[in-house]
Amino acid sequence: MSEAASAHHRTDLAHHFESYEQQKQSSLLGMWVFLAQEIMFFAGLFVCYVVYRHMHPAAFAFGSQHLDWRLGALNTGVLILSSFTMVVAVVGAQTGRRKMIVCGLILTLLFGAVFLGVKVVEYGAKWQHHLVPGPHFEWHGDPAAGRAVQMFFAMYFVMTGMHALHMVVGMGIMLVMIPLAWGGRWTRENHNFVEGFGLYWHFVDLVWIFLFPFLYLLGLAGSGVHG
Amino acid sequence: MAADHRSQGIAILYLLSVTVFFSIGGLYATLIRLELLTPKGDLFQPDTYNRLFTMHGVMMIFFFLIPAVPAVIGNFILPLMLGAKDVAFPKLNLASWYLYMIGATFTLYSLVHGGVDTGWTFYTPLSTTHSNTYTTATALGIFVNGFSGIFTGVNFIVTIHRMRAPGLTWFRLPLFVWASYATSLIQVLATPVLAITLVLLFLERTFGIGFFNPAVGGDPILFQHLFWFYSHPAVYIMILPSLGVISEIIAAFTRKPIFGYKFVAFSSIAIAVFGFLVWGHHMFVSGESPYAAMVFSALTMLVAVPSAVKVFNWMATLYRGSIEYSTPMFYALGFIGLFVIGGLTGLMLGTLGIDIHVHDTYFVVAHFHYIMVGGALMAYLWALHFWWPKITGRLYSGFWSHLSALLVFVGFNLTFFPQFILGYLGMPRRYHAYPPEFQVLHVLSTAGASVLALGYIVPLIYFLWSLKYGAYAGRNPWGAVGLEWETTSPPPVHNFEVMPTVDHEAYEHRVPPVAEQEPYRVVKYGL
Numbered sequence: 001m002s003e004a005a006s007a008h009h010r011t012d013l014a015h016h017f018e019s020y021e022q023q024k025q026s027s028l029l030g031m032w033v034f035l036a037q038e039i040m041f042f043a044g045l046f047v048c049y050v051v052y053r054h055m056h057p058a059a060f061a062f063g064s065q066h067l068d069w070r071l072g073a074l075n076t077g078v079l080i081l082s083s084f085t086m087v088v089a090v091v092g093a094q095t096g097r098r099k100m101i102v103c104g105l106i107l108t109l110l111f112g113a114v115f116l117g118v119k120v121v122e123y124g125a126k127w128q129h130h131l132v133p134g135p136h137f138e139w140h141g142d143p144a145a146g147r148a149v150q151m152f153f154a155m156y157f158v159m160t161g162m163h164a165l166h167m168v169v170g171m172g173i174m175l176v177m178i179p180l181a182w183g184g185r186w187t188r189e190n191h192n193f194v195e196g197f198g199l200y201w202h203f204v205d206l207v208w209i210f211l212f213p214f215l216y217l218l219g220l221a222g223s224g225v226h227g
Numbered sequence: 228m229a230a231d232h233r234s235q236g237i238a239i240l241y242l243l244s245v246t247v248f249f250s251i252g253g254l255y256a257t258l259i260r261l262e263l264l265t266p267k268g269d270l271f272q273p274d275t276y277n278r279l280f281t282m283h284g285v286m287m288i289f290f291f292l293i294p295a296v297p298a299v300i301g302n303f304i305l306p307l308m309l310g311a312k313d314v315a316f317p318k319l320n321l322a323s324w325y326l327y328m329i330g331a332t333f334t335l336y337s338l339v340h341g342g343v344d345t346g347w348t349f350y351t352p353l354s355t356t357h358s359n360t361y362t363t364a365t366a367l368g369i370f371v372n373g374f375s376g377i378f379t380g381v382n383f384i385v386t387i388h389r390m391r392a393p394g395l396t397w398f399r400l401p402l403f404v405w406a407s408y409a410t411s412l413i414q415v416l417a418t419p420v421l422a423i424t425l426v427l428l429f430l431e432r433t434f435g436i437g438f439f440n441p442a443v444g445g446d447p448i449l450f451q452h453l454f455w456f457y458s459h460p461a462v463y464i465m466i467l468p469s470l471g472v473i474s475e476i477i478a479a480f481t482r483k484p485i486f487g488y489k490f491v492a493f494s495s496i497a498i499a500v501f502g503f504l505v506w507g508h509h510m511f512v513s514g515e516s517p518y519a520a521m522v523f524s525a526l527t528m529l530v531a532v533p534s535a536v537k538v539f540n541w542m543a544t545l546y547r548g549s550i551e552y553s554t555p556m557f558y559a560l561g562f563i564g565l566f567v568i569g570g571l572t573g574l575m576l577g578t579l580g581i582d583i584h585v586h587d588t589y590f591v592v593a594h595f596h597y598i599m600v601g602g603a604l605m606a607y608l609w610a611l612h613f614w615w616p617k618i619t620g621r622l623y624s625g626f627w628s629h630l631s632a633l634l635v636f637v638g639f640n641l642t643f644f645p646q647f648i649l650g651y652l653g654m655p656r657r658y659h660a661y662p663p664e665f666q667v668l669h670v671l672s673t674a675g676a677s678v679l680a681l682g683y684i685v686p687l688i689y690f691l692w693s694l695k696y697g698a699y700a701g702r703n704p705w706g707a708v709g710l711e712w713e714t715t716s717p718p719p720v721h722n723f724e725v726m727p728t729v730d731h732e733a734y735e736h737r738v739p740p741v742a743e744q745e746p747y748r749v750v751k752y753g754l
Binding site for chain 2: 014015016017018022025026029030033034036037038040041042043044045047048051052055056059133134135144147148150151154158162
């Protein structure tokens with residue numbers, strides 16, 4: 001390694017670490033532990049959903065039918081593709097290919113934007129059909145069923161909303177990462193941030209993989225509720 | 228100092244902040260005990276009294292007990308014990324403190340405007356519909372504070388895994404490290420559940436979406452399940468680090484390795500794991516099915532076993548040890564007794580038949596104060612007394628510290644033992660008025676609280692005094708074993724001049740243990 005290169009790399013190593021290896025392993029372990037925390041965060045919501053679905057099966061099936069599973073499936077595909085492009089960015093970082101990082105991040109960002117756009121369309125449709133919980137909610141039928149359907153949509157908005165919030169945060173971070181990557185911030189020796197962020201993005205994708213069947217697919221068999 | 232992200236500095240920041248919030252919580256406790264001197268509710272309106280005990284609980288639990296030992300002692304001592312220069316993520320560590328202060332600000336804002344009246348447990352539907360107070364602000368404060376704890380937990384887990392000195396294998400680690408590891412696991416896995424529960428509470432309160440409102444298809448008991456799923460492991464966050472501290476002090480002042488090291492190490496992990504399985508014992512009278520209640524009761528019996536393992540091992544360590552009655556040792560011996568009482572009464576509460584009788588009475592209040600004050604708080608004080616020379620480089624007065632330990636022990640028992648009797652006789656908790664026949668016990672309790680308060684004020688004085696006038700401590704005033712005692716007092720910027728290598732087991736006293744200078748006893752004159 002040349003003198004100039006090693007001088008550059010010395011600034012990369014935080015002062016409390018003994019080696020790059022220790023720094024890298026620490027960064028990645030930290031991200032995994034953080035993701036364990038995120039799993040527990042979403043787990044609380046899934047528990048609520050499961051409990052209320054158990055309590056109001058017909059209403060939840062009805063609510064699920066009022067979601068457009070094709071848009072949901074499209075979004076699922078979009079997120080999976082975005083995870084692929086994220087991997088491209090990480091591989092670019094691992095092999096020291098600056099342009100690959102940038103391309104991967106830009107594509108991931110674009111796919112994320114598509115996802116959010118579809119969500120906006122879906123949320124808008126719910127608003128138009130008076131299915132958003134709160135004062136705007138309308139139900140013409142059995143009041144008890146109406147309350148349960150409102151609960152379904154409450155869970156729908158909170159769960160997808162919380163997921164979307166995590167996506168927006170991720171996209172914001174990517175906006176910052178793209179110019180940094182272009183400027184050569186990450187190298188083959190030190191690219192922990194990109195790898196760690198990749199883990200985060202895959203996690204966000206994984207949450208959606210669970211949300212999609214729970215919310216969109218469970219009611220497709222038919223429902224006994226009419227509204 | 229607020230921009231410096233060395234863990235030593237952050238520990239001091241936390242020390243100052245937790246002391247302030249402890250004082251606020253203590254002020255509320257004073258007001259509660261003053262009200263309870265007389266059977267009639269004559270000092271405060273009932274609604275005000277509700278706010279007093281709520282804010283007392285919120286301040287003490289979230290802003291004192293949960294951060295105290297991990298963030299104050301852990302931040303300073305953990306890297307030293309590991310032979311590391313700092314924790315794994317120093318900037319995240321500083322962010323933890325900032326989040327803690329932001330959370331405290333929201334809560335103080337609520338406090339200044341009258342506070343919350345729901346009890347620290349925030350049960351719905353009171354907290355979502357009927358409470359007219361600053362529930363949202365307090366919930367937000369606790370939410371932000373929760374992330375402070377989560378980040379500290381992440382930091383400690385990674386630090387323990389990745390930053391141990393060469394030769395420091397897992398089974399050579401001091402038991403405080405094992406306890407901190409178990410605590411961090413709980414912080415990382417349990418706190419997010421509280422976070423999402425508070426989010427749902429906020430949404431319900433703000434947008435009227437009825438997650439916990441039966442009128443809209445919701446279930447208030449679901450709130451209790453979610454809340455206690457966090458809050459039971461939370462009590463282990465509060466006690467586990469203290470249990471680690473006790474192991475350190477007993478090893479130091481018996482001049483012996485802790486008996487059954489591996490059992491004690493694994494017991495911390497076992498408490499963390501089992502602690503997640505017993506939350507239903509807070510809900511025996513909430514309409515839980517008898518089958519669920521029986522399972523939770525059985526698991527509650529199980530979770531006591533690892534705690535008992537620790538106590539037995541400490542006793543075995545004391546046996547034939549070369550015991551020195553230093554101030555930390557005073558606290559430790561007091562701790563064991565109080566922790567046993569607290570634990571046994573916990574088992575009583577976990578017994579279905581007894582719980583029906585004493586649930587929501589002062590029996591419960593006494594139980595958890597025995598563990599949280601007699602256990603966790605005393606161990607925190609003990610930890611401060613033990614590591615103060617290392618952190619500040621100064622010694623404090625032996626006479627006054629022994630005296631304050633005595634005041635704390637006597638005051639504590641006088642305050643809380645009558646409460647067991649009160650609860651058993653039927654005095655409900657969270658009531659500010661009571662039948663006249665309970666007054667004697669309440670008066671004893673309040674008298675005890677005054678003594679206890681004195682026991683907390685005295686250390687404040689001699690600790691501050693020691694900063695200016697205390698004798699210099701030297702590297703190892705207690706003659707204890709551990710990496711933290713091999714560096715200077717206070718430690719240099721990167722904790723060690725030369726990074727250590729470890730070639731001996733935990734607590735292995737080399738022959739003979741040599742104290743660098745006479746411990747604090749020489750500095751007992753002058754005050």
